Amino acid sequence: MKSYFITGTDTDVGKTWIIAGLARAFRNMGVNIGIMKPFAAGTLQKTGFKSKDVEILSRAAKVNDPENLVNPQFFPIPASPYTAMKNSEVHVKVNVDLILQNFKKLSSIHDFMLVEGMGGIMTPILKNYYVTNLINDLNLETIIVTRTRIGTLNHTIMTCKMAKKYSIHVRGIIINQIDLDGYDVNVLKDDIEDVTGFSVLGTVPFFKTLDIDQIANIFQTKFNLKILN
Ligand SMILES: Nc1ncnc2c1ncn2[C@@H]1O[C@H](COP(=O)(O)OP(=O)(O)OP(=O)(O)O)[C@@H](O)[C@H]1O
Ligand SMILES: [Mg+2]
Numbered sequence: 001m002k003s004y005f006i007t008g009t010d011t012d013v014g015k016t017w018i019i020a021g022l023a024r025a026f027r028n029m030g031v032n033i034g035i036m037k038p039f040a041a042g043t044l045q046k047t048g049f050k051s052k053d054v055e056i057l058s059r060a061a062k063v064n065d066p067e068n069l070v071n072p073q074f075f076p077i078p079a080s081p082y083t084a085m086k087n088s089e090v091h092v093k094v095n096v097d098l099i100l101q102n103f104k105k106l107s108s109i110h111d112f113m114l115v116e117g118m119g120g121i122m123t124p125i126l127k128n129y130y131v132t133n134l135i136n137d138l139n140l141e142t143i144i145v146t147r148t149r150i151g152t153l154n155h156t157i158m159t160c161k162m163a164k165k166y167s168i169h170v171r172g173i174i175i176n177q178i179d180l181d182g183y184d185v186n187v188l189k190d191d192i193e194d195v196t197g198f199s200v201l202g203t204v205p206f207f208k209t210l211d212i213d214q215i216a217n218i219f220q221t222k223f224n225l226k227i228l229n
Contacts, residue, residue, distance in 0.1 A: 001031070001111055001112040001228075001229055002112070002141060002228065002229065003107065003112055003113035003114070003115065003140055003141075004113075004114055004115070004140060004141055004142065004143050004171060004228065005115045005117060005134075005135045005138060005140040005141070005142045005143075006018065006019050006022075006114060006115065006116055006117060006143050006145060007117040007120065007121045007131060007135070007142055007143075007144055007145070007159070008117065008119070008120055008144065008145040008146070008159075009120060009144065009145070009146045009147065009152060009155035009158075009159045010119065010120050010147075010155055011118075011119045011120065013145050013146060013147045013176060013178070014145055014147065014176035014178055014204070015116050015117065015145050016053045016056050016057065016116060017056070017176075017204075017210055017215060018145050018174055018176055018204060018215070019035065019057055019060070019114050019116050020056050020057060020059075020060035020061075020212050020215060021060070021204065021214075021215025021216045021218060021219050022114060022216075022219055022225075023035055023057065023060045023061035023114055024060045024061070024062075024212045024213065024215070024216035025216040025217075025219035025220045025225060026112060026225070027060075027061055027062050028216060028220065029220070029225070031111060031112055032110050032111040032112070033061050033063075033110060033111070033112050033113075033114065034061065034063060034065065034106045034107070034109065034110030034112070034113045034114075035057040035058065035060070035061045035063065035070060035113070035114050035115075035116070036070055036071070036102070036103060036106055036113060036114075036115045036116070037051065037053050037054050037057060037070060037071045037115075037116045037118075038071070038072060038073065038099040038102075038103070038115065038117075038118075038134065039071075039072075039073050039074075039075070039081045039094075039099075039118050039125065040053055040054055040071045040073070040074050040075070040118070041074070041075040041076075041077060041078055041079055041080070041081070041084055041118065042076075042077075042078045043076070043078070044074075044076045049067055050067065050071070050074045050076075051067075051071055051074055053116065054067055054070055054071045056212075057070070057114075057116065058070060059212070060212045060216075061114075063110075065106065065109075069102050069105060069106060070102075070106070072095070072098045072099055072102045073092055073094065073095065073098070073099070074092070075090055075092055076089075077089070077090060080118070080119060080123045080124050080125070081094050081118070081123075081124070081125045081126075082094075082123075082124035082125055082126060082127065083124070094125055094126055096125070096126075096129070096134070096137065099134070099138075100137060100138065103115070103138055115138065115140065117131050117134075117135075118131065119131070120155075120159060121135075121144075121159050121162050121163060121168075122162055132162060132163070132165075132166040132168060133166070135166070135168050136166060136167070141168075141169045141170070141171045142163060142168050142169065142170050142171065143170075143171050143172060143173070143174060143201070144156070144159055144160070144163070144170060144172075144173045144174070144198075145173075145174050145176055146159075146173055146174070146175055146176070146192070147175070147176050147177075147178050147179055147182070148175060148176075148177050148178065148179045148180075148182035148183050148185060148188060149178075149179040149182040149183075150182055150183065152182065152183065152188070153183075153188075153191060153192070153195070156173065156192055156196065157195055157196060160173075160196040160197075160198060170198050171201075171228065172198060172199045172200065172201035173192055173196070173198055173199070173200050173201065174200070174201050174202060174203070174204065175188060175189060175192075175200060175202070175203040175204070176203075176204050177203055177204065177205050177206045178206060180206050185203045189203070201223060201224075201227075202218075202219075202222055202223040202224075203222075204218055204219075205218065
């Protein structure tokens with residue numbers, strides 16, 4: 001099976017929860033799925049996993065891989081790796097080789113990998129090295145998560161244009177309906193497809209209470225997961 005890099009049109013568009021639902025759906029279907037969050041940044045959790053995202057993803061995929069394998073680099077401030085690394089309180093140096101080695105290790109123990117990006121597609125990792133470069137070095141196809149807020153078309157088009165510029169293969173776009181006062185999802189789907197030329201794989205609705213199994217159920221009943229094989 002193919003592995004995918006999941007990027008978003010911005011931070012907070014729902015990448016983690018979308019991957020969590022997808023990973024659980026594949027696990028329910030008997031697939032030996034693995035997850036990875038190469039770089040995580042944010043508040044250090046007091047117990048368990050350092051990164052909340054890594055905790056959600058590991059639980060969703062039902063994996064017991066060590067945190068330092070799944071998330072080789074953690075920055076304890078909410079910032080891009082490039083910005084975090086310049087902060088004197090952060091003692092982590094970006095190590096892309098480590099990310100690539102860990103991805104290889106995880107790929108050898110799982111049949112299928114879902115890798116979460118950080119922020120959007122142009123989040124800087126090093127000077128002149130962005131998420132786009134990481135996707136290319138990992139040699140992965142990409143799925144873009146977008147939201148429904150007015151303004152999302154601008155972000156979605158920019159993300160798709162940059163993906164094309166870096167010759168990244170975009171498998172499709174998932175609309176996450178986190179903004180109930182935003183675009184009508186059917187109108188948004190048509191406009192995204194018309195303007196970008198990429199297909200919308202489906203929509204994940206707004207949930208008052210987020211539950212991995214409920215999102216997984218959306219993927220198993222409303223999406224055609226076979227096309228991701
Ligand atoms: N379908 C949804 N319904 C309701 N709330 C959602 C939905 N998807 C995500 N959220 C909420 O939106 C917020 C952002 O989601 P998430 O953490 O998955 O974003 P992200 O793109 O992974 O962010 P980051 O760039 O920090 O990794 C979270 O607070 C989450 O609870
Ligand atoms: Mg996340």
